[in-house]
């Protein structure tokens with residue numbers, strides 16, 4: 001600790017911090033909350049701070065011992081005093097080494113413990129956020145919140161706390177000692193401090209500006225990389241022939257970051273050199289003035305040497321303390337950014353008296369929509385401006401998406417939803433698993449309002465295959481057992497065969513251990529859809545919701561998917577969104593959705609007879625085809 005170098009480096013890092021944080025408005029109680037997070041480490045923190053103080057005291061004691069050795073030992077020719085004090089010095093050095101090690105152990109324990117606690121808390125909390133939150137949030141911003149801000153908060157805690165405590169103690173002890181030795185020289189030495197601090201502040205402002213700019217550029221580069229380096233993004237770049245443009249954008253930013261790096265290095269070094277310079281000037285002042293006096297009065301010799309040693313411990317900590325407000329606020333703001341995420345209420349959560357749905361639902365597996373009105377939540381209701389990379393969240397309510405939708409699917413029935421794009425079909429399907437809460441009316445599953453049952457049991461009872469049939473970047477096996485962790489290989493193959501994808505997987509050299517690729521891009525659209533159906537079969541839900549993606553399948557894959565579906569839907573209550581009307585001809589009930597309303601309902605034949613929207617959709621889809629009865633479902 002101490003010395004111009006140690007304190008100097010810290011001071012420089014400190015000056016690089018964004019001074020605008022001091023204007024940040026912190027919610028009341030932030031400090032109390034930090035204390036609550038730190039509470040489990042109370043003993044370790046106290047031990048840590050005690051050690052910091054001991055370290056500072058030992059550091060300040062050393063020059064005084066040197067003074068005693070010279071004045072009381074050497075000058076007075078007391079050999080015993082010299083040896084005794086030298087031994088004391090050695091003992092203190094040993095003690096300081098031990099204190100330093102113990103100190104680091106406590107600070108690491110507290111720091112890593114805090115990181116662990118906050119990371120886990122943020123992860124758990126984000127997982128509980130409703131899907132609306134994820135449709136709003138930038139993934140990059142979210143991940144940075146878990147990584148950088150948590151780290152920042154931890155560093156602030158251990159780093160800033162120990163620096164503040166240690167610097168305050170050091171500066172006070174050193175100043176007292178120096179004043180006792182010579183108040184005139186002390187005042188002169190202090191008078192030099194502004195010579196350093198004023199230019200440091202000016203330089204600090206430039207440093208902050210370019211540091212902020214480099215953070216921003218780095219964030220932009222990583223966004224560009226995450227967006228472009230996944231299959232869908234890379235495909236877009238290639239298809240639209242913009243790789244040079246992308247490279248140019250990237251290079252411009254990387255170039256600027258490189259330039260900033262050089263500037264930062266130089267500013268940093270200038271700060272360091274000037275701090276060293278001023279310490280050297282101070283030292284020469286002490287030796288000049290003090291030495292002049294000592295030349296006439298040899299009893300002052302020890303005082304001069306001690307003063308010089310103290311000086312080297314003065315400038316670093318004083319400089320660091322001059323920026324203390326920025327350090328402390330940076331720490332508090334980091335914590336606050338973490339708390340901000342933890343404070344977002346999970347909009348969709350179990351009611352306090354929520355009960356699980358009975359397992360299995362069996363005869364009771366109905367789906368019922370009772371006069372459901374719905375609009376998507378506004379950003380302000382579910383998100384944070386800082387995570388969407390916008391300044392203000394939009395407060396204007398979205399347009400009404402569903403207007404009084406009512407229907408009922410009896411146990412074992414197949415109810416189909418058809419209608420133009422944007423009509424609200426996917427929205428209806430997402431309300432069954434309570435991805436969103438309705439504004440008016442009720443959604444009931446098995447006779448229970450979905451708001452009254454536990455989310456876990458609801459999502460366990462309802463199996464969903466979404467429009468894009470997402471897969472994790474992992475093996476086929478891992479993606480399948482996600483639905484049922486204890487499934488045996490036989491069960492997996494059974495599900496795959498029933499989903500009519502077994503033979504395809506068997507032909508793969510790695511079989512179940514084949515990695516499906518980023519978002520499942522290694523599989524064809526139809527294969528992925530069937531894999532998703534196999535995953536659904538493993539889950540054995542009583543109710544199935546299917547957002548069909550068969551629209552872009554060739555007829556051979558479509559037949560395979562249809563067969564898989566037949567198996568999946570048999571004896572289950574199902575809600576199927578069909579883009580191909582051939583899928584739904586056998587449905588017990590077809591609901592025609594248009595602009596958030598059910599405008600027609602009935603069986604295929606009934607609806608054709610009515611000659612309304614369904615009949616029109618049907619005619620358009622089969623226009624030009626000689627026989628509308630092709631693509632039969634075997």
Ligand SMILES: Nc1ncnc2c1ncn2[C@@H]1O[C@H](COP(=O)(O)OP(=O)(O)OP(=O)(O)O)[C@@H](O)[C@H]1O
Pocket residue numbers: 135376398401419420421422423424425426427428
């Ligand atoms: N997360 C969302 N936030 C806000 N509005 C949304 C959201 N998702 C969908 N919408 C809007 O809700 C309306 C209904 O969308 P929905 O996805 O239910 O249509 P769809 O019938 O499934 O269409 P498609 O046949 O194209 O899949 C659309 O106007 C859409 O813009």
Ligand SMILES: [Mg+2]
Pocket residue numbers: 425426427467547
């Ligand atoms: Mg849809």
